[in-house]
Amino acid sequence: MTRQEFIKMCSLLGISIPFQSVLAACKSNNINSETTFEGKVLIIGAGAAGLTAGYLLNQKGIEFQILEASSVYGGRMKINTEFVDFPIPLGAEWLHVERGIFDEIINNSSVQNTIETTPYDPDNDYALFEGQQVSLGDLGFDIDQKFINASWYDFFAQYIVPSIQDKIIFNQLVDTINYSDENILVTTENEEFTADKVIITTPVKLLQNGLISFTPQLPENKLNAINNVTVWDGFKAFIEFSEKFYPAAVGFNIIPESAGQKLYYDASYGQNSDRHILGLFTVGTGTLPYRNLSDSELIDYMLEELDGIFNNQASSNYIKHISQNWNNEPFAKGAYVSDQEDWRRIRTLGESVDNKLFFAGTVYTTGEDWSSVHTAARSAIRTINEIT
Ligand SMILES: Cc1cc2nc3c(=O)[nH]c(=O)nc-3n(C[C@H](O)[C@H](O)[C@H](O)COP(=O)(O)OP(=O)(O)OC[C@H]3O[C@@H](n4cnc5c(N)ncnc54)[C@H](O)[C@@H]3O)c2cc1C
Incomplete structure (x- = not known):
């Protein structure tokens, strides 16, 4: 099974x-x-x-x-705190379980956890890129809850x-x-x-x-x-734009499903910030187009891809970007074991x-x-x- x-x-x-x-x-x-x-x-x-x-x-x-x-x-909970005015999770980003996990780890009822998270609405926030267009739909996997101006790393830094x-x-x-x-x-x-x-x-x-x-x-x-x-390859990128022209999360079908996952998403979702940051999360074969490119080839590739999806709104609003190739991390050498x-x-x-x-x-x-x-x-x- x-x-x-x-x-x-x-x-x-x-x-x-x-x-x-x-x-x-x-x-x-x-x-x-x-x-x-x-x-x-x-x-x-x-x-x-x-x-x-x-x-x-x-x-x-x-x-x-x-x-x-x-x-x-921190290992694969690595963050970047310099790119923008909230922590950018270069690895673990979402909370995939109930918030009770925080107390389970802290294991001390006198400690009050103040890390905040926000859920998504799968009916309105999730979209799928299919047939050359974006439409509301099932991502095929759940991203559950986003940390607000914090991350898994911050939870450990603060409490553990x-x-x-x-x-x-x-x-x-x-x-x-x-x-x-x-x-x-x-x-x-x-x-x-x-x-x-x-x-x-x-x-x-x-x-x-x-x-x-x-x-x-x-x-x-x-x-x-x-x-x-099977350990999936892993790649993430974050692009700052002057305008927000994308939905909360857009999934892409990777075929076969067992080969990986890919998602462009609003990394500023739920944050107390007016910066517009689009994230790319991809594991498995989804990483192939991105992970061997130089930095300038990478941003050209992503902007062309996003222009195609969002009516040429990416290049004209581009400000800056960062990326994280998990295959190059010496003490990880990949993302994580396949879901399947x-x-x-x-x-x-x-x-x-x-x-x-x-x-x-x-x-x-x-x-x-x-x-x-x-x-x-x-x-x-x-x-x-x-x-x-
Ligand atoms: C791109 C990406 C996105 C992810 N998204 C999410 C998400 O949204 N939500 C979620 O819950 N999880 C997510 N994960 C998974 C999550 O990050 C990991 O499951 C979790 O952080 C792993 O914790 P760990 O302690 O098992 O391993 P690690 O975090 O890898 O820690 C292992 C530690 O061991 C050290 N180490 C390695 N070898 C040696 C050695 N020989 N000697 C001494 N030290 C060594 C490493 O430097 C590292 O610090 C994501 C992971 C990636 C890569």
Whole structure:
């Protein structure tokens, strides 16, 4: 069963809320407050999963460190704060689940979450480009809720990172993990670390590329799952225009559906701003026309495409643009695992090894849902429950 089939199954059961929410309704986690674990945990990666895992360990008073390959935290929640007067999400942009996820992650009823989001109206805000014209229609997938003058990154920066900042060690690219002894040995280019448990949150594409070598080798079923999941390529761009001439979101049919997704959308939607920013989100084969172009070729291509769709209104209103090619990010090398992947492979990805190696992250889940920030956070909650 693929994720899409799982979604259909949930709808057949009579649950008719947006599909990401259906999945969330099918499964949500709570953190156990009790712990019997005494020992040290090493977390590899400071994205949504690694930060959530560290935050929860900190709440429980368990010793831990986070080793992060880059010089910043956030991973695929990366933002740009210089382009315009609200944060531009270069990776994760929408909230695909109920707002209760914020409290689920914060796990402290005395903390009031002030991050705001706004829903879309699928009947009026969604359009489809088909037959050379834009008309109101089903995008084929839900984008659910947009953050208002904030982002997933800001949520983590505000509520999760402050209590654990001093436990994140930056510029530590983990390249070997030896779990043959009781004490696990983790090495980076210039340092060694030991721990009783290790939580791996690196994007699965990097494991496919053999970035980390394991001793002993990971079990056969785990290696098969790692090597056989389809990781979609990922590309985003943002263009500022002097006028708004486009609807809230325009979807494009990618054929076959399993090959990817493409969307032009109003990135200023719901923001307290009078700037007009159009976003391009594309994954899988949808990225092909864009991701190998130079910057000037890219903007020429996009303006020509948009002029064709919106009656020549793009070139005449163009101000500036930025883009993000996720295939070129050294510690991601792609966007995320295809929505239509086989859920059994995903479940295998999420399983722990020898009660020593634990996998948390957007795709290391139980197989019900994957490839979003909330799935990364929930997999971290599940992992911390399992360890402690
Ligand atoms: C273009 C795009 C659009 C998206 N849109 C949405 C959206 O709208 N809504 C949504 O919910 N999700 C969206 N996502 C998915 C979401 O961004 C991810 O699912 C989530 O951020 C992944 O979190 P993570 O912790 O699993 O992994 P990551 O964020 O990738 O974090 C892993 C961390 O590990 C570090 N690392 C990697 N290798 C090593 C190593 N060897 N040693 C040490 N550190 C290492 C990396 O630098 C990184 O910081 C989008 C993603 C992309 C790319």
